Amino acid sequence: MIDLQGKVIAITGSSRGIGLCVAKTFAENGASLIMNARNNNANFKERCEEIRDLYGVSVIECPGDVGNPETAQNIAKLAFSNFHCLDVMVNNAGILKDALIGMIDKDQVRQTISINLEGVIFCSQAAARVMRRNKKGSIINLTSIIGTNGNTGQMVYGASKAGVIGATISSSKELSADGIRVNAIAPGYIETDMIKDIPDDTHQQRLNSIGMGRIGSPQDIANIALFLASDLSTYITGQTIGVDGGMLI
Amino acid sequence: MENTILEIFEELFSTPKDIDKELLIYNEYDGWDSVGHMTLVGELENKFDCMLEMDDILDMSSFTKIVEIMEKVTSND
Numbered sequence: 045m046i047d048l049q050g051k052v053i054a055i056t057g058s059s060r061g062i063g064l065c066v067a068k069t070f071a072e073n074g075a076s077l078i079m080n081a082r083n084n085n086a087n088f089k090e091r092c093e094e095i096r097d098l099y100g101v102s103v104i105e106c107p108g109d110v111g112n113p114e115t116a117q118n119i120a121k122l123a124f125s126n127f128h129c130l131d132v133m134v135n136n137a138g139i140l141k142d143a144l145i146g147m148i149d150k151d152q153v154r155q156t157i158s159i160n161l162e163g164v165i166f167c168s169q170a171a172a173r174v175m176r177r178n179k180k181g182s183i184i185n186l187t188s189i190i191g192t193n194g195n196t197g198q199m200v201y202g203a204s205k206a207g208v209i210g211a212t213i214s215s216s217k218e219l220s221a222d223g224i225r226v227n228a229i230a231p232g233y234i235e236t237d238m239i240k241d242i243p244d245d246t247h248q249q250r251l252n253s254i255g256m257g258r259i260g261s262p263q264d265i266a267n268i269a270l271f272l273a274s275d276l277s278t279y280i281t282g283q284t285i286g287v288d289g290g291m292l293i
Numbered sequence: 294m295e296n297t298i299l300e301i302f303e304e305l306f307s308t309p310k311d312i313d314k315e316l317l318i319y320n321e322y323d324g325w326d327s328v329g330h331m332t333l334v335g336e337l338e339n340k341f342d343c344m345l346e347m348d349d350i351l352d353m354s355s356f357t358k359i360v361e362i363m364e365k366v367t368s369n370d
Contacts, residue, residue, distance in 0.1 A: 117347065124344045169347070176335055 046274045049074035052127045053273060054119050056080040056110050056167060057137030059088040061236035062186065065262035066134055066269045067091075071099035073270065078104045078122050078130075080115065080137065082159075102126075110137045110163030111155075113170075120170035129178050132273040133171035135164040135208075136186045140238050142197040153200050160204035161211070168215055172224055181224040184272045185212050186265075187284060189232045193293040205230075209284050216282035225281040227272050232288025234260040255290025264289075294367070295360050301336045302356070305329065317356035341367055 053070050057063040059081035067079055077095065081088040084107035092103045104122050108115030123130035138160045141152050164185050175181030190198050191205025209228055216226035233239070233250045242250075251259060268287050271277055302308040302317065306324040319325055325333070334350050337343075337359070343366050353359045 113347065121344055173334075173338075174344070176331070177339065 046073050046270055046276065048270075048273065051075045051131040051273070052078070052123055052129055053132040053134065054078040054080065054106075054123060054130060054167075054171065055134040055136055056119075056163065057082070058134075059083075059085075059091050061238065062231065062234065062262045062265050063134070063136040064091055065266045066136060068095060068099075069263070069266040069270050070132075070273065071095045071101045071103070074099075074101065075132075075273075076102040076104075076127065078106050078119055080106045080108065080110065080119060082109050082137065083107065109159070110135075110167055111158030113166045116163075116166035116170035119167065120174050123171075123174050130171055130174040130181065131178075132182045132184065133167060133175075134184045134186070134269060134273075135167050137163055138186060138204075140198075140201050143200065144197050145199055148200055156200045156204050157207070160201070161207040164208050164211055168211065168226070172215070172219055172222070175219075175224045176222045179223040181219075181222075182273055182277070183215065183219075183224065183226040184269050185226070185228040187212070187228045187230045189230050189286065189288050189291055189293060192230055192284065192286070195293055212284065213282050220281055225272075225277070227277075227280060227282070228284040229265060229268050229272070230284050230286045230288070231265050232260055232286070232291035234262060234265060236262060250291075253292050254288070255292070258289065260287065260289055294364055297340060298337070298356065298359055298363060301333065301340060305333055305336060314356045319354045337363060343367065 048070055053075045055063055055067050058067045058079040067077055071077060079092050092105050096103045104126060106119050106122055108118060139156055168183050171183060185208050187208040188205040190202045191209055194202045212226050212228040219226060265287055268285055338345060341363060349362045353362060
C-alpha cells in the first residue's frame with residue numbers, strides 16, 4: 045500500500061473505465077478526491093457514493109465538460125475552497141472516434157481536440173495555480189500509444205494524444221521550478237468501454253500485436269498513476285510512460 | 294487594499310513606497326513580466342485568501358486595474 049492520506053487528487057473522466065479505476069485506487073490508498081465526469085447523471089453519482097462508502101474518503105463531485113475552461117476553474121476552486129491545496133491532477137477525460145482520413149468531419153475534429161487536448165491544457169493551467177501555492181504537485185496526463193506510434197483511422201485521436209505529450213513536456217519544463225511534476229501515461233490496448241465496438245477480427249489482430257499476449261486492464265494503468273501520484277516518483281518529470289504489454293503498432 | 298497591494302509590489306519588484314502608481318504597468322515596469330505576473334498573482338491570492346478567475350488574471354494590466362479587480366473579488370467573498 046502506498047500512503048496517499050492527506051493528499052487531494054482531482055481526476056477528470058472518472059465515472060468509468062480507466063478514470064474510475066484510478067479514482068478507486070487512489071481512494072483505497074487514502075486520498076481525498078474531486079471527481080469529474082462530463083455528465084452529471086445517476087451513474088456518476090452512484091460511482092462517487094460507492095467510493096465514499098467503500099473507502100471512507102471525501103469525494104467531491106465536479107461534473108462538466110473539460111473542453112470548457114469553466115470546468116477546470118471549478119475543479120481548482122473546489123480544491124482551494126475545501127482543502128486549500130491540490131496535490132495531484134489526473135487529466136484522463138478523453139473520447140475516441142475512429143475515421144479514415146477521407147471520412148473525418150469537422151465536428152469530430154473539434155470535439156476530440158476540445159476534450160482530449162484543450163481539456164488537458166485548461167485543467168493543467170488551473171491545477172498548477174493551486175499547486176504553486178504549496179510548491180509541489182503532480183500532474184498526470186493520459187495519452188495513448190496512438191499518440192506515440194499512430195494508427196490507421198486514428199488521425200484525429202492520434203493528433204490529440206500526441207498533443208498531450210507535447211503539453212506534458214512543455215509544462216514539465218515550466219513548472220519544475222515550482223516543484224510541480226508533469227508526466228504522461230501512454231496506455232496500449234486496454235479493456236474499457238472505448239473498445240467495446242471493435243469487431244472480433246480487429247480485436248484479435250490487436251491482441252496478436254501485444255508481446256505479453258493479453259489485453260491490458262484499467263488497473264495496469266491505475267498502478268502507474270498511483271506511482272506518479274506518490275512520493276516514490278518525486279524526481280520524475282516530463283516523461284511519457286508506455287503501459288502496453290509490449291504492443292507493436 | 295491599495296497599500297497591501299503596494300506592499301506586494303515592494304516585496305516582489307523592490308518598488309519604492311512613493312512611486313507614481315501610473316508607472317506600474319504590466320510588461321513595462323521592471324520585473325513585472327509574465328513570470329513576475331504569475332508570482333504576483335500567487336501573492337495576491339495568498340494575501341487575500343482567494344482564487345482569481347483566469348479572465349481577471351489576464352486583465353491585471355496595471356496597478357490601478359489590480360486594485361479594481363481585488364476590490365471586486367474581496368467584496369464578493
